[in-house]
Amino acid sequence: MNAAAILLSLLFGTAAVMTVALTVAWLHFGRQRHVLTWTASYAMGMVQWTANACGFFLKSPGWFIVTGVGLIISGSLLAIGIRQRSGKPLRLAGFVVPAMLVILAMAFAIGPVGSQIMQGLIIPAYVGGLLAVSAVSLWPRDRSFTPPELVFFLALLAFVIVQFALAGSAMLIRGPEIGKDLYRLIFSIFMPTIYVATAVTAVLVVAGDLAQQLRTQMRHDPLTQVLNRRGLDEAAGRAMALARRQSLPLALVVCDLDGFKALNDGHGHIAGDQALKGFAQLLTSAVRRGDVVGRMGGDEFGLLLMNSSAAAAAEVMERVRVEVGHLALPGFPDVWLRASFGVAEMTAADTQLEDMVARADAALYAAKKDGKDRISIWQEAA
Template sequence: MTIALAIAFAHFGRQRHVLTWTASYAVGVLQWLANAAGFFLQSAAMFIVTGTALVVSASLLAIGIRQRSSRRVNIMAFAAPAAIVCIMIAVAIGFFGNQVLQGMIIPTYVGLLLLVSAASLWPIDRAMTPPEKAFFAFLILFALCQLALAVSATFIRSASEGKDLYRNILSLGMPTIYVGTAVSAVLVVAGDLAQQLRSQMRHDPLTEVLNRRGLEEAASQAIAQARRHGRPLSLVICDLDGFKALNDNHGHIAGDHALKGFAQLLILAVRRGDIVGRMGGDEFGLLLQDSDAQAAADVMERVRLEVAHLSLPKVPESTLRASFGVAALLPEDLTLEDMVHRADEALYSAKKLGKNRVSIAGAA
């Protein structure tokens, strides 16, 4: 499982949380080897290493989950209690030789840490994906198995009494759960990669808005929803006036800054739920939901006025202008292309009338 996660890190984007999980299972290798050595050699030192490695492994797993969830990671919040537990393990095993304390302290702490990890995995603003559900389920099972170990340790009263239950849980349950947790973690990494690839297929890498394909997919849903609920929908096609001259005179870096700045201005101008996409070159498309043509034109007029005041690196001030063509959804429109045709005509009209203006399809 350590090798599988290392391969996932190397080939699935080198994400930080995957490296942390790889380290977690690498420490887990040390834990199982030390546990075997402690059992066969009856070595207290090896059992101390076993307990410490388990605490470190679980802490790294929890840290990796918080990293993936983009939650704040306070290393001291993990390191301080882990150090206290490790000291307690050393005292319980090294000084008192008390296996009951050993069997209770470690699983209790790890079980609670895994419950915290499962809670950190839960997304805040969306539903869980199937790989996340599997990972969540294994984390809960992992935690319950650890807590069951802690409970079973309380039945150890002599050299042999109660140890069979503890060892059965440890030898039968834990390896399966270790493997299941790691496999589900790899599936989460693969699922993240698939989601990243889907996002890259639908988004323009320069401006980070939808590309033509993503815009068409979003438009089909928006058109269907507008028809279903009988609500207005408007398409705006716009571009930067004189963009070719800007590229020729000031370089492509200036052109890229202009495109990114214009895209951000469009995103800030529309409401949540409206759609912004780059159709190609310096041409952008916007779908404004619950907006007729005049309402969409009013929004674009505000954008038009703000374009001239954009301050961007490598772009001379007061050189940017934009033209806009607006078309409302008509009953006979079947696809986005039907709206694009009219919005393009309106944009051509705006260019023909002197650029730097908003034109509505079909308007005088």
């Protein structure tokens, strides 16, 4: 088996393994759109490398046209998947129209014109530019790269450099054979490594996203989408340490819906779930970025308000208390919600969240005892 056959077999095998791996990832880990798009990209890569082999060994221009089309489609799908993952606006016409123009130009270069310079220039330059834009789209907003994202980004940049090097070799030729030799040298030395690196790092990104998704699920309540008790405990540890380090006040609010058991018993769990979700949304919208909202269990929620005294936290909760009274449950027009709140401020003796919870719970109990639908601060309840 000659070197070209080994090289093309490696590239085809990489595309095949990636297609299978990403198909499994899509089927079993959330069926995310960008994973399916990347699966299609590497499936097209299998077609592309097969056509490349046919064109090389059969000396057929038609197969090289198929190879070029496959490379353009594969690169476009990879770029579209990156765009989908980033959550940025996706206009398919922005990918389809340029791709069609490049395919027409490539077919013209291979067919009527027969220009080797154009053949070697058009597709690498287009794919390089496409992946350069994709690398920019991968750049995260309002946070740093995760390690998988960083290595994928660097692999994309390396792919861009190789593609532009291939395009440059076509422009710098001093004769047909010299140009072919330079092109083949760059391709054979760098393309297998870069192609495999891009494939492996794409899998790392999918795995990293899955790990982040699992971490989020472990720390968040699936019904209300706020933190669960485990997530609240972890966030409280960080918040208390920060407040102590910077000598800032920290307030804890423990609250629940008045008569929630009667609501469940009288109207069913659908009404109860709607009430919990609506209450959680009100709490989340009332606090600032950096504050913490968590579901402690049942209908009881806990809020940590950073750089906030107990009195200031009570003022925020008063607005929430009023809004709860106007919260409508779809399908249950006769249901009117009320909520009670207990507030406690961190003291120098507090070492863990439970220390604050005990006082906030005592304040909540006092609010219930005094008639419900009200706010009680621990100092007043003591």
